[in-house]
Every structure is written in C-alpha cells, then in structure tokens.
Amino acid sequence: MTDTLTSTTAPLPESPDAPTRAPRTRRRLDGGNGGTNWWLTALIAVCSLTVLIPLYFTVVTALKTPDQLGGTGFELPTSIRWENFADAYQLTNFPRALMNTALITVGAVFLTLLTNSLVAYAIARNMHKKFFKGLYFYFLAAIFVPFPIIMLPVVKETALLGLDTPVGLILLYTVYGLSFNIFIFVAYINSIPVELEEAARLDGASTWGVFWKVIFPLLSPMNATVGILTCVWAWNDFLLPLVVLSDPSAQTLPLAQFIFQGQFNTNYPVAFASYLMALAPLLIVYVIAQKWVVSGVTRGSVK
Amino acid sequence: MTDTISRAEKPAAAPKPARTRSNIARTPRTFYWMVVPAVVIFFGLHTIPVLSGMFFSLTNYAGYGTWDLVGFSNYINLFQDDRVLNSYGFTFGFAIVSTVLVNVIALAIALGLNSKIKFQAAFRGVFFIPYVLAILIIGYVFNYLFANSFPTIFTALGLPGLSGNLLASPDFAWIGIVITTVWQAAAFNVILYLAGLQTISADLYEAAAIDGASGWRRFRSITFPLIGAYFTINMVLSFKSFLQVFDQIVALTAGGPGTSTESIALVIFRGGFQGGEYGYQMANAVVYLFVIIIVSFLQLRILQRREASFS
Numbered sequence: 261m262t263d264t265l266t267s268t269t270a271p272l273p274e275s276p277d278a279p280t281r282a283p284r285t286r287r288r289l290d291g292g293n294g295g296t297n298w299w300l301t302a303l304i305a306v307c308s309l310t311v312l313i314p315l316y317f318t319v320v321t322a323l324k325t326p327d328q329l330g331g332t333g334f335e336l337p338t339s340i341r342w343e344n345f346a347d348a349y350q351l352t353n354f355p356r357a358l359m360n361t362a363l364i365t366v367g368a369v370f371l372t373l374l375t376n377s378l379v380a381y382a383i384a385r386n387m388h389k390k391f392f393k394g395l396y397f398y399f400l401a402a403i404f405v406p407f408p409i410i411m412l413p414v415v416k417e418t419a420l421l422g423l424d425t426p427v428g429l430i431l432l433y434t435v436y437g438l439s440f441n442i443f444i445f446v447a448y449i450n451s452i453p454v455e456l457e458e459a460a461r462l463d464g465a466s467t468w469g470v471f472w473k474v475i476f477p478l479l480s481p482m483n484a485t486v487g488i489l490t491c492v493w494a495w496n497d498f499l500l501p502l503v504v505l506s507d508p509s510a511q512t513l514p515l516a517q518f519i520f521q522g523q524f525n526t527n528y529p530v531a532f533a534s535y536l537m538a539l540a541p542l543l544i545v546y547v548i549a550q551k552w553v554v555s556g557v558t559r560g561s562v563k
Numbered sequence: 564m565t566d567t568i569s570r571a572e573k574p575a576a577a578p579k580p581a582r583t584r585s586n587i588a589r590t591p592r593t594f595y596w597m598v599v600p601a602v603v604i605f606f607g608l609h610t611i612p613v614l615s616g617m618f619f620s621l622t623n624y625a626g627y628g629t630w631d632l633v634g635f636s637n638y639i640n641l642f643q644d645d646r647v648l649n650s651y652g653f654t655f656g657f658a659i660v661s662t663v664l665v666n667v668i669a670l671a672i673a674l675g676l677n678s679k680i681k682f683q684a685a686f687r688g689v690f691f692i693p694y695v696l697a698i699l700i701i702g703y704v705f706n707y708l709f710a711n712s713f714p715t716i717f718t719a720l721g722l723p724g725l726s727g728n729l730l731a732s733p734d735f736a737w738i739g740i741v742i743t744t745v746w747q748a749a750a751f752n753v754i755l756y757l758a759g760l761q762t763i764s765a766d767l768y769e770a771a772a773i774d775g776a777s778g779w780r781r782f783r784s785i786t787f788p789l790i791g792a793y794f795t796i797n798m799v800l801s802f803k804s805f806l807q808v809f810d811q812i813v814a815l816t817a818g819g820p821g822t823s824t825e826s827i828a829l830v831i832f833r834g835g836f837q838g839g840e841y842g843y844q845m846a847n848a849v850v851y852l853f854v855i856i857i858v859s860f861l862q863l864r865i866l867q868r869r870e871a872s873f874s
Contacts, residue, residue: 318704334712381597435604513697535700538697545695
C-alpha cells in the first residue's frame with residue numbers, strides 16, 4: 261500500500277464498546293472554576309498560526325508579479341496578478357488533470373465502498389470457518405507490506421495487462437485499500453446484531469438481499485469514514501500515478517505539479533498559482549463539510 | 564500484529580452464539596461469491612507482485628533484456644553498498660525523529676483542543692487542514708520557504724548563522740524534511756488523540772481534582788494510561804509510514820545534496836526504474852519488507868506491554 265494509506269489512515273485495534281460520543285471531558289487546567297481558559301486559548305491560537313501562515317504564504321505568492329518576490333515573501337502583494345492562474349491553467353493543462361483526478365477519486369471511492377464492505381461482511385459473518393478466517397489474516401498482513409516492494413513488479417504487470425490507465429489506478433486503490441478497510445468494516449459489522457438479518461431472512465431475503473437492504477444501510481457511518489479516507493488518499497497520491505500511468509494525458513493533479521515543476525521552476529508566482537489550484541478543490545470541500553469530515557475520520561478510529 | 568488483531572475482534576465476536584451457523588449453512592455459496600473476486604484481484608495485483616519481486620531479487624535482471632539467477636549475491640552486495648546503507652541510516656533517523664515529534668506535538672495540541680477553550684470547533688477545523696493537502700505540493704511550498712523566505716527573515720533578525728538555505732546543507736537538509744513532514748502528519752494524529760481523549764470520563768478528573776492531583780499528575784496517571792492504545796497505534800503507524808517517506812523528499816531535496824537525504828523508497832525507485840538495477844533493488848525491497856515487519860512487531864510488543872502495565 262502506498263504511503264498515503266499508511267500515513268493517513270490509522271486503525272484502532274481497540275474497539276471498546278465505550279460510547280463514541282462520550283461526555284465531553286471537562287478538564288480544568290485552571291484549577292476547576294469551570295470558566296474558559298483564556299491563556300490556553302491564546303496559546304492554541306498562536307499554535308494554529310503554524311498551520312495558517314504557510315497557507316497565507318501560498319495564497320499571497322500566487323497573486324504576485326515576479327518582481328515582487330524577494331523580501332520575506334509574507335508581504336502583501338502590491339498589485340495583484342490574476343494572470344498567474346490563467347498561465348498555470350494552461351501550462352499544467354489544469355482541466356484535464358482535474359478531470360483525471362476527479363474520475364480516479366470518484367471511481368476509487370465508489371468501487372471501494374461497493375466491494376470492500378461486501379467482502380468484510382462475508383468474512384465477519386463466517387469468521388468461524390477456517391477459509392474466511394485465513395482470508396481475514398491474509399488481507400490484514402498486507403498492511404505491513406511497504407509499497408516499494410510492489411512498485412517495480414506492479415508497473416510491469418499493469419503495463420502487460422493494459423491497466424496502466426486511470427481505470428487501472430481505480431482498481432489498484434480499491435485493492436490496496438482492502439487491508440485496512442476490511443479491518444475497520446469487520447469490527448463494525450461484528451457490532452451489528454445478527455437478529456436483524458434473521459428477521460430479513462424470515463421474510464424471504466437472500467444473502468445478497470440481506471446485505472444490500474439491511475447491512476449496507478447500517479454501514480453508512482463506516483462508509484462515510486472509508487469514503488473520506490479513500491478520497492483524500494486517491495486525490496493526493498503521487499507515487500502510484502507516477503509509476504503506473506503511462507499516457508501523459510492521463511496525469512493527475514499532483515503529477516501535473518511534478519512535471520510542471522521540472523519545466524518551469526523559475527516563475528514562482530505561476531507555480532504557486534498552480535499549487536493553489538491543485539490544493540483548492542479538496543480544501544474547499546473540507547471547509548464546507550468540515551464537521552462531517554472530522555467526525556468521519558474520528559469514527560473510523562474509535563470503532 | 565496478531566496481538567492487535569485478536570484484541571480487535573474480541574469484544575465484537577463474543578455476542579454471537581451458534582445460531583449464525585445454521586443460517587450460513589443454508590447459503591454458503593453466496594458468501595464465497597462475495598469474496599472470491601476480491602481474493603483473485605488482490606492476489607493478482609498485490610501478492611503476485613510481492614512474490615515476483617522476491618523472485619527477481621535472486622536475479623541480475625536490469626528491468627529489460629535477459630536475466631540469470633545469481634542466488635543471494637544481490638543481498639550480499641547490498642550490505643557493502645554505501646548508498647544503500649546511507650539510505651537506511653537516513654530513513655531510520657528521519658522516521659524516529661519525526662515519529663517522536665509528531666506524537667508529542669499532536670498529543671499536546673489534542674490536549675489543548677480538548678480543554679475549555681474558546682472557538683474549540685474552529686481550532687479543531689484549522690489543525691486538521693494539512694491532512695487534506697497533498698504532501699508533494701506542501702513540499703514545494705516549504706521548499707520555497709526554506710530557500711528564500713527563512714534566510715531573509717533570519718538575516719533581518721540578525722541571525723546570519725541561520726541565513727543559509729537549510730535544504731542546501733548536507734548536514735541539515737533532513738531537518739527541513741522533518742519540519743515539512745511533521746507539519747502535515749500531525750493533523751491526523753491530533754484527530755486520533757482527540758478521539759481517544761473524548762472516551763475518558765470527566766468523573767475521573769473530578770475525583771482526581773478532589774484528591775488534589777496536579778495537572779501533570781492527572782495527565783500521567785489518568786489521561787496517558789487511558790489513551791495508551793491510541794498512543795501505541797499512532798506510534799506504530801507513523802513510524803511505519805515515515806519509513807516509506809518519498810513525496811516530500813522529491814519535492815524538497817530530491818535526495819540531495821549529494822545523496823544525503825535519499826530514503827530507501829527513493830533509492831529503490833531510482834535504481835529500479837532509472838538505474839537498470841531491477842533485481843538488485845528488489846533485493847533491497849525484500850530486506851526493507853522484513854525490516855518493516857520486524858520493527859512493527861517489536862514496537863507493538865514493547866508498547867503494548869507498557870500499555871498493560873499501566874492499567
């Protein structure tokens with residue numbers, strides 16, 4: 261599995277039946293009078309600048325003309341050059357890269373949700389059988405396989421099978437995410453009472469019917485989590501598209517920055533405009549759906 | 564790893580008596596249809612590459628043309644290859660420093676965010692932003708900061724000693740990579756630690772406050788033991804992912820100056836794709852696989868023992 265999965269998704273082996281929404285801990289660092297801790301608020305505010313300042317820097321640099329560079333770089337632009345964005349748009353062929361990234365991400369999320377939960381369901385409900393238990397550990401073991409050992413052979417294989425395309429990437433994300441996703445799906449499915457399925461079975465539902473009508477809807481909190489993690493991974497991934505994609509017109513947003521960087525690395529404002537355009541879509545989605553994203557990721561870790 | 568897994572399924576597997584069995588006996592085939600396609604594709608795109616990689620590590624394959632079996636000579640050569648040994652040294656040093664920093668910083672921020680502060684939700688939102696940003700692009704931004712902005716700032720502050728480009732120094736370039744990595748990776752760990760902190764009941768702190776426990780004492784005796792599992796998993800996963808560092812190095816130093824910041828993944832990538840060292844780098848990758856497995860197991864062992872002794 262590539263870096264992303266490993267670095268950005270963390271399973272929690274413990275799934276205590278503790279309430280997910282435990283009462284918010286009331287920690288009284290100020291001695292217990294229950295008021296707002298203003299010193300701590302100020303401290304946190306200062307710390308949050310470490311996140312915000314590089315972002316501010318990216319934005320102002322993207323708006324400058326080359327002769328305004330110099331200095332510390334944090335100065336506000338004296339005159340704004342919007343053409344940086346137009347130039348970056350053309351140089352990186354932005355719409356194409358955006359389209360490729362969006363297609364790959366949507367495809368990977370869609371296929372992952374459809375298949376990984378199904379596999380996890382079959383495994384979770386048959387854990388007492390050797391075959392399924394073995395399968396569970398077979399998939400889980402892959403969490404510890406570093407991507408570089410797969411990297412060289414998989415390039416040969418995808419080229420051979422004609423999978424060196426966005427479609428191939430979707431398949432790879434789906435398969436490489438399986439290890440971790442099964443881990444959290446199985447833990448979650450185990451907490452769903454079997455009685456629900458039995459009721460559906462008595463009404464004549466098949467195993468498929470039970471899955472799609474009963475289990476899949478109940479999985480929506482986990483689906484949200486897996487969806488978010490897969491989305492962030494597929495959108496930002498660099499190494500897998502770098503080695504797998506053979507057609508230059510299939511390049512993704514991070515890949516476009518990489519190639520563009522090599523060719524035009526002198527014009528920083530245009531480069532930063534390009535970076536900003538590549539970062540913006542996910543950043544905007546995050547700002548809009550912030551609460552939802554954070555709770556989704558948290559849920560994955562608590563369950 | 565086995566430990567983790569068995570612990571994970573334990574609480575959940577318990578409430579299911581043999582009744583499941585009768586249902587499944589009725590429709591076993593469907594369950595096989597649910598998993599078989601996934602197994603086939605997973606085997607094809609994951610296991611086969613691993614196995615073929617292991618096989619080619621015993622050959623002198625260049626990535627093209629013909630090849631011969633050469634036994635373990637690739638492995639023997641690895642241990643005499645300074646470039647490879649350097650990359651292991653760099654990668655481990657980098658991973659250890661980054662793991663410690665990320666966890667200390669993330670835990671501190673999570674503690675702050677979990678206490679009675681104003682604008683709690685907004686701050687949480689801010690600290691999580693780096694998680695959704697591509698590390699490659701963040702690397703390019705930090706590259707410019709290190710090369711142009713920071714030297715200017717330090718000169719203006721009257722610290723000419725720090726006015727050079729950090730990334731241009733073979734001795735200190737790794738610091739720049741650590742800073743960028745920590746900036747990006749802390750976000751996710753903050754969220755996990757916050758999740759852990761929220762499972763701790765407020766009653767415990769009230770009881771401790773009545774007993775007169777100081778802030779540090781409360782952290783040491785209540786908070787830290789109770790988020791032990793989160794600490795373990797954050798340590799293991801961050802270390803494992805930092806051992807695979809690639810994107811930020813490409814963006815910041817490209818392995819330079821010289822080969823001072825070449826990570827293992829970068830050496831495998833370059834040697835394998837550009838250097839005609841396919842077989843040789845596969846041997847490197849196999850060693851790397853075993854190193855990661857051994858390190859992860861040791862970490863789990865040690866950290867879980869510590870975890871247990873607390874509770």
